[in-house]
Amino acid sequence: MAIADGDAVNSSTTALNGTTVTNSCIVGNGTLAVFNEQPVSQNFTLNWWGDPSGPGGSGPGLGDTVGSNIDFSGWLLTPPSICAP
Secondary structure, three states: OOOOOOOOEOOOOOOOOEEEEEEOOOOOOOOOOEEEEOOEHHHHHHOOOOOOOOOOOOOOOEEEEEEEEEEOOOOOOOOOOOOOO
């Protein structure tokens, strides 16, 4: 694992969706915000990634980045009230 891997979350579980983060703000992290060490998908749906276009990296957008095998579908288009301005 590189130093930048998983600046916010580094998942190493082999259970499908064993790591689940939803309705959260994943913003302002380093090179790779969410890293999954395993080939099974992890659940990071319905999160704010810092940009309405969604997460970057393996994602299609300009927000904080995700690695492979991360389900980021249904990302939030605006930050929820729990996000600090």
